[in-house]
Amino acid sequence: MKIKNICCLGAGYVGGPTMSVIALKCPEIKVTVVDLNESRIAAWNEENLDNLPVYEPGLAEVVNEARGRNLFFSTDVDSAIEAADMIFIAVNTPTKNYGEGKGMAADLKFVELCARQIARIAKSDKIIVEKSTLPVRTAETLQTILDHTGNGYKFEVLSNPEFLAEGTAINDLLNADRVLIGGKQTESGQKAIQSLVDIYANWLSPKQILTTNVWSSELSKLTANAFLAQRISSINALSALCEATEADVDEVAAAIGTDSRIGSKFLKASVGFGGSCFQKDILNLVYLCRYFNLPEVANYWEQIIILNDYQKYRFAKKIITSLFNTVSGKKITFLGWAFKKDTNDTRESASIYVAEHLIEDGAEIHVYDPKVSEQKIKADMRYLWEEKGLTDQKIESKLKQIFVYQSPLEAAHQAHAIAVLTEWDEFKTYDWNSIYINMYKPAFVFDGRNILDAEKLASIGFQIKGIGKG
Numbered sequence: 001m002k003i004k005n006i007c008c009l010g011a012g013y014v015g016g017p018t019m020s021v022i023a024l025k026c027p028e029i030k031v032t033v034v035d036l037n038e039s040r041i042a043a044w045n046e047e048n049l050d051n052l053p054v055y056e057p058g059l060a061e062v063v064n065e066a067r068g069r070n071l072f073f074s075t076d077v078d079s080a081i082e083a084a085d086m087i088f089i090a091v092n093t094p095t096k097n098y099g100e101g102k103g104m105a106a107d108l109k110f111v112e113l114c115a116r117q118i119a120r121i122a123k124s125d126k127i128i129v130e131k132s133t134l135p136v137r138t139a140e141t142l143q144t145i146l147d148h149t150g151n152g153y154k155f156e157v158l159s160n161p162e163f164l165a166e167g168t169a170i171n172d173l174l175n176a177d178r179v180l181i182g183g184k185q186t187e188s189g190q191k192a193i194q195s196l197v198d199i200y201a202n203w204l205s206p207k208q209i210l211t212t213n214v215w216s217s218e219l220s221k222l223t224a225n226a227f228l229a230q231r232i233s234s235i236n237a238l239s240a241l242c243e244a245t246e247a248d249v250d251e252v253a254a255a256i257g258t259d260s261r262i263g264s265k266f267l268k269a270s271v272g273f274g275g276s277c278f279q280k281d282i283l284n285l286v287y288l289c290r291y292f293n294l295p296e297v298a299n300y301w302e303q304i305i306i307l308n309d310y311q312k313y314r315f316a317k318k319i320i321t322s323l324f325n326t327v328s329g330k331k332i333t334f335l336g337w338a339f340k341k342d343t344n345d346t347r348e349s350a351s352i353y354v355a356e357h358l359i360e361d362g363a364e365i366h367v368y369d370p371k372v373s374e375q376k377i378k379a380d381m382r383y384l385w386e387e388k389g390l391t392d393q394k395i396e397s398k399l400k401q402i403f404v405y406q407s408p409l410e411a412a413h414q415a416h417a418i419a420v421l422t423e424w425d426e427f428k429t430y431d432w433n434s435i436y437i438n439m440y441k442p443a444f445v446f447d448g449r450n451i452l453d454a455e456k457l458a459s460i461g462f463q464i465k466g467i468g469k470g
């Protein structure tokens, strides 16, 4: 079946960029991205492309070309569902923060609502594509809801997990290592798979398009994220040993990375990984393993999260101990708040947890991030403290310890220490001499990303401490 009309439920970091690229590459297909969040849709429709809700290099150009031609953003979910032959579900699947599986399982309520809405609205057969990251066997749940609450039409459920990374999303979509499509082994299942293959074949080669059964596809997504995060926790674990032994973690990573069986990518020691997915997906995997009575397997994967929490805590503790065992009343400058460079996303960013530890010890946190607003930074901290059950009064008082700047020099003025939390390229280009002159001495720099020229900074007079540097 040749697809003419696509609808995507969820206009977030995945729905927005993926559908923009599909629209760009398939001008004959009408693509409508819908969301319940009116302000998000309004931002996608903003004339000024600087105000798109997602910051991604190259995204504005893609949106500019396709929007209004065959790419549309709307809050009219029902009409978009009705008109579509193929519906992508790209809604959020956060960790459950209530009830059964709290703190571990994926919360599928938004996905379930989508299925119920599709079933209620559909007036023709449709292909439903899981784009959100979901626990293995969710397709079964979706199929059951669709078949039992629908109006007698046929729904084929496919799994098509997304592997893009934020900050490089457009390039990842245009030049994907692979796309993965899982479907039923029945004749209609294979036809549905082919319809989706045909879409990606507009710009990817057959070698880049993998097809599997539904369950392998669903599980491959959680597995890919677990393997990626495992590499970071592995190198971060070694970074602690490097600091104790005067080995240099970057040298160790480069040395092992030359072994083609290990590979050099994703071995950058850091203050700890963040982002909306690694932690959530691994917790989900751990929950699934426990559910299937595999405690040893669950404990194995859980260690990645435990180590990541330790790494964030270790970084904060190093700042406190280096500053003579207290940061009370001291000004600590944070360069970066986003969970990685080239994104405005801050979900689960290490900066949030490091800030919390330091504020607990009485520090003032002065933040500069090129893409993250003051409102967002404060909302992140408020959310964390609300989750911990702090009173509103206590939260308001703690928020007074956070200051946000438009300029890095102002943020660092009269600081006791600077902590690099995100690897933004611009941090490397600063006039570090002027920064040094205007800081309290000894002037400390804690490079949580190992991006600065440590020798140069040391020669200026800084006390520089990287991750995994002896």
Ligand SMILES: NC(=O)C1=CN([C@@H]2O[C@H](COP(=O)(O)OP(=O)(O)OC[C@H]3O[C@@H](n4cnc5c(N)ncnc54)[C@H](O)[C@@H]3O)[C@@H](O)[C@H]2O)C=CC1
Pocket (backbone or CB within 6 Å): 009, 010, 011, 012, 013, 014, 015, 034, 035, 036, 037, 040, 077, 090, 091, 092, 093, 110, 113, 114, 131, 132, 133, 134, 162, 163, 164, 165, 166, 276, 277
């Ligand atoms: N952020 C990323 O880089 C990646 C995310 N994923 C997965 O993709 C999924 C979406 O992630 P993000 O885009 O980051 O989330 P997001 O939170 O940025 O976007 C999800 C959007 O769905 C909307 N939504 C919720 N229920 C809806 C409904 N019933 N109808 C219409 N819209 C609805 C929300 O308002 C929100 O705007 C998650 O499962 C995530 O694990 C997968 C690969 C990469």
Ligand SMILES: O=C(O)[C@H]1O[C@H](OP(=O)(O)OP(=O)(O)OC[C@H]2O[C@@H](n3ccc(=O)[nH]c3=O)[C@H](O)[C@@H]2O)[C@H](O)[C@@H](O)[C@@H]1O
Pocket (backbone or CB within 6 Å): 133, 162, 163, 164, 165, 166, 167, 225, 228, 232, 265, 266, 267, 268, 269, 270, 271, 272, 273, 274, 275, 276, 277, 278, 339, 340, 341
């Ligand atoms: O499912 C998802 O959401 C996505 O999760 C990650 O993408 P993302 O979280 O956007 O970004 P990454 O580049 O993976 O970085 C994640 C975190 O790990 C950190 N990181 C990454 C690499 C590294 O070597 N060291 C390191 O500390 C980053 O700074 C960041 O905080 C995966 O890379 C994507 O393939 C996947 O689609």
